[in-house]
Structures are given as C-alpha cells and as structure tokens.
Amino acid sequence: MTSDRTTPTTPTPPANPPLTRKARRRNRIVAVTGLTSVWVLLWGTLSWANVISGLVLSVVLLAVFPLPPVTFAGRIRPLPLARFWVRFLRDLVVASAQIAWLAVRFGQPPLSAIIAVPLRVNTDLNLTLTAEALSLVPGSLIIEADRATGTLYVHIIGVRSREEVERFRQGVLDLEGRIVAAIGSPEELSRVTQPHPAGPPEPAHLEGAPR
Template identity: 40%
Template sequence: MNRWWPAPRLLGRQVPLMMVAWLTLVWVTLWGDLSVGNVLGGLATAIVVTWLLPMPVTDPGIRIRPVALAGFLVTFGWDLIVSTARVVFWVAHPGQPPSQVVRVPLRTTSEAMVVLVLVALTTVPGSLVLEVYERELVLHVLGRPGDVADDIRADVAQVERRIVRAFGTRRDREELG
C-alpha cells in the first residue's frame, strides 16, 4: 500500500493504520465523548470499514522537492503581492480597468500538474481560469494595460515550469525539457 505508513494484514487484507486512526478520531468526535467505549467502538468500526471497503492504491503523480517548492513559494508570494497591488490600484481609480481573455497553451500532460497550475493561477488576484481544454487554458486577466497576451503566456509558462519542478515526476519534468 503506502511505503510510509504501516498497513498490517488482517484475514488476508491490508488494514491501513493511519486510516483506522483517522476514522476512530472522527467517530469519537462525532459522538462528542472521549470514553473507552467510544474509542473501542470507533476502532472496531474503523477496522471493519477499512477491511470491507479497501481503498485502491493510487499514485497522484505528485513528488515534493523541497528546494524547488521553496523557490515556487517565494515567487508565488511575490506574484500575490504584485497582483494584489495591481488590483487595488485599478479598484481605487475610476473607470473600467483593462482586462483580457487569453488562450494559454500548457506543455505538461499530467492532470495533477494541470490542476496545480489552475489553482495557482486562480488564487492570484486579477486572474481567473475560465475554461480548460486538453492542453490549453482560457485565462481572464485584469489590470494589465495594453496587448500583453505574449507576456501573460510567458508568465503562465513560468508558473507551470516552477510547479512541475516543485511537484512533478521525472516524466513531467522531462516533458518541459
């Protein structure tokens, strides 16, 4: 199952101890009373549930690389500050702020990496992913005057590259070159 958490066998099936502990905690919390009976009942229920309904073994395709993650977080934090200042500037000034809808191609094919890119782009103030195609995003960007579609594409490519460096598998990193 998982190489980090023990999963002993019970009658031929693996029972993940972390899942049992979590379900027991939920059980006791829902009952609202920390007693020996509730803990034992939660343990019994958790063991039966995890044994009868085993979770499939999945690989989300995410690997965490601490140095690359730190670099991504620093640049992402800076992007948040700059974008927030840009949105505040346009909110404080009367009139219609400039906005654009830009099609942005993605180079990664990993669903996990695409989702992380979507979350990162949508989290930044002034940008919103409107649609997602197989390897293309439709992005609405607020507050960047002029025709800056190429700059926006370059910015998204940088975000994608940093995310793949921080979270991607070897195959994901090879796709980006």
C-alpha cells in the same frame, strides 16, 4: 491427420494495473497535503486551527467522496517547492497592490482579456494545481480547463497591449514550470525545461479595446 497441440497464449496484462499499497498510501498523502494547502490558502492565514481543520476536512472528503486514483509519478523536491512558495507569495502581494490601484485610479476602465494557454504537461494533477495557483492570485480567473488538450482559458484584467497579454501567457508557463520542478517527475521536468513548441499563439480577445 490432425495435431492436438495448441499454441500457448501469453495473458495480456491489464491496461490499468492496480496500484500497490505503497502507491495508494503515497497518493492519499499527496491528496491530503494538496487539499489542506488549498484550504489554508483560501482562509489566507497560516495557523494551527486552519491546518488541523484542513487535515480533518481533507480526510472526510476523501473518505465520503472517493475520487478515481490519480497516479503521482513525481517526487517532492524541498528547494524548488520553497522557491515556488516564495514566488507565489510575491505574486500574490504584487497582484493585490495592482488590483487595488486599478480600483482607485482615475481614467478609462482597465482592459481585460481572455487567453488560452496550452500547458506542456497534460495531467490532471498539473492542470488542477496550475489552475488553482492562478485563480488564487488577484486579477486572473480560470473560466475553463480543457482536460483533453491540457489548455487553460484565463480571464485577466489590467492589460494595455497584446505584448502584456503574451507576457502573462509566458508567466503561466513559468508558473507551470515551478510546479513541475517542485513535484514533477524527471520526464515531466524535461518537458518544461525544453523550449516551447514554435508557432503563433492563439490570439487573445481584448475586452474594451477600440475596434
């Protein structure tokens, strides 16, 4: 005797559910704001012409070259965002003065180093914003970004010891913390406020140092 009853199956939800209209609109606003900010920073002058041209260029880029949707799970916090900009402008001025001094001073050429900095929040948005902020400050340049591990490989100039290299590495983590505090989600914010995992850092390669 056979039974005609079958066990009902529950449909499996898609792995990547489609974004709602509100989420898509918010992501577009974030993308346009980020691209416009980068455009103004590249010009180095805050003016209505640069802001308007950046907005137009951002809209055209997103329309002509649509990117895969990047989920923005955080929220914009005005006070931490203002703190980020104040500290970024300060670092920009200080680094410019230091590079100018290295260019005119006498003596041995400055040492440089390539260091690996694993970020604590491994998302495309955080990786991109941290890399852009580092590259805009004179004296540091991103040579590779490992998306799988969330690691930035940074070339820096003007270091004299491994202690200074480690201070720069910590400075990158502090920069990441300011970015996450400004626009990150509560879960991302908890990651950057916790102590960094213990363990010896990856050694840096000092270029020009005596063997």
